[in-house]
């Protein structure tokens with residue numbers, strides 16, 4: 001038997017460098033926890049010379065085959081991100097019997113079951129705590145500690161970039177564009193921010209959470225998703241006045257054998273814990289039949305926080321190798337179907353600009369009523385006498401997304417309706 005466990009890394013960017021630094025700095029503590037030595041073998045990078053200059057003692061390589069064929073590497077940490085070539089690398093590593101730790105949400109959301117099966121078939125393992133919620137422990141609790149529960153709902157703020165932007169807009173009275181610029185300056189938003197601001201990143205993470213919570217395979221492309229790019233400062237201010245915060249909420253509810261999944265900017269009453277999760281923080285709220293409601297909150301991104309989740313998986317994997325104990329993987333059990341978004345029921349916030357004339361409100365109310373939508377309250381938020389327009393905010397009682405969409409389609413064709421700005425669900 002070998003007296004050490006070999007580890008190699010794929011990628012040495014922001015998070016990869018933080019993982020490397022901690023691996024090298026805390027080596028004694030890690031070895032004590034594992035019961036044997038963890039030995040760094042290779043780090044896959046594109047520019048070997050650049051990295052070699054900074055860290056001459058580390059064995060950098062640009063050849064993936066060197067790692068997958070290295071008999072002395074038992075654990076590989078994948079931090080390349082994105083679908084290609086990461087998915088191919090992960091498959092090859094698992095087939096070759098290597099244990100894998102990854103932070104890759106795109107790949108785990110789309111191919112999690114396939115990779116878990118590969119791990120079982122090849123006596124290897126795959127762990128992915130860092131793929132959702134950065135440093136927040138959530139994959140571990142869902143795969144182990146909460147297994148006895150039937151989980152009935154997930155409500156989560158799982159995109160730090162958009163949460164930072166929405167918080168900043170209201171607290172600093174700035175526009176969406178200014179908030180995005182600030183998020184980019186601080187490195188929270190990518191130069192091309194589309195994955196974060198359009199809710200794509202959150203759908204990947206929600207698909208992973210649904211797989212674990214409901215034991216079902218959810219294709220992220222089946223999740224209804226709306227980002228925050230239409231949210232204006234006005235919406236945040238009206239919601240605030242009405243007693244709500246607006247958050248990009250990732251939500252999944254199990255009703256019978258169907259789940260409703262969506263990612264959407266949502267009004268959350270200020271009395272709810274999630275409404276107070278601000279800045280780059282993430283939070284995941286779950287309801288289980290035994291445990292009741294639990295909330296996991298913490299830093300959802302950032303190199304140091306993410307490396308906490310990755311190294312936790314590394315140490316756990318190394319301990320398992322050392323004690324030759326293998327965990328059974330999460331199995332896909334249920335034949336749960338995903339609801340059409342049209343069946344989604346909620347109260348809704350609607351902001352609309354109308355010509356300020358008698359009878360306009362009555363026309364809107366009439367169309368709502370024809371579609372079985374009951375209005376709970378209306379505020380005339382602001383008027384523009386020069387253009388003869390007024391802005392109104394409607395709050396509905398529970399209605400289906402389908403009826404709301406039909407009603408708004410008719411309303412938008414009314415001559416006296418200038419523009420429908422935003423339609424947002426409200427947490428009940």
Ligand code: HSE
Nearest residue numbers: 158159160161300301
């Ligand atoms: N871009 C993600 C976020 C961090 O803003 O939450 C990585 O998952």
